[in-house]
Amino acid sequence: MAIDFDAxxxxxxxxxxxxxxxxxxxxxxxxxxxxQDPALNGIKRWLWTLYSDEDDVLTVRQLSDCxxxxxxxxxxxxxxxxxxxxxxxxxxxxxxxxLRWGVEWNVExxxxxxxxxxxxxxxxxx
Numbered sequence: 001m002a003i004d005f006d007a008x009x010x011x012x013x014x015x016x017x018x019x020x021x022x023x024x025x026x027x028x029x030x031x032x033x034x035x036q037d038p039a040l041n042g043i044k045r046w047l048w049t050l051y052s053d054e055d056d057v058l059t060v061r062q063l064s065d066c067x068x069x070x071x072x073x074x075x076x077x078x079x080x081x082x083x084x085x086x087x088x089x090x091x092x093x094x095x096x097x098x099l100r101w102g103v104e105w106n107v108e109x110x111x112x113x114x115x116x117x118x119x120x121x122x123x124x125x126x
Contacts, residue, residue: 003081007035011043012078018047019071022059025051039084042118043074070117077118085120 010033017023025048032044050058050067063071116123 002037003083004033004035004037004040007033007037007040008078011040012075015043015071015075015078018058019060019075022057025056025058028058037084039077039118042084043078046070046074069115073116074118080119082119082123084118 010031014023014028014031028044028047033040047058050063060068060071
């Protein structure tokens with residue numbers, strides 16, 4: 001899948017806005033670029049998990065140390081020319097994805113077990 005540099009720049013601007021203070025969930029939904037670049041979907045799914053049902057505003061002060069590190073990694077990644085590391089899906093996981101299609105509350109977001117996500121594992125010492 002091709003890297004969409006214009007869309008990544010727009011997404012980077014949104015992450016910078018979050019890093020400087022806060023962003024509403026509605027802003028994220030309205031302003032996040034639509035693109036075929038899989039990095040944008042992966043990072044948005046991670047961001048979406050940070051919001052709570054009680055408050056639709058996400059502030060950088062609410063983020064854990066791990067989430068702050070991931071936010072910094074995402075900003076660096078969006079400014080890079082790396083392709084997003086796609087997870088190989090088995091036939092069973094593809095079927096599960098189809099079964100939960102369109103059900104937002106059933107979205108799963110588990111990050112890989114290395115600290116430099118969304119960078120590929122082989123360059124984790126960036």
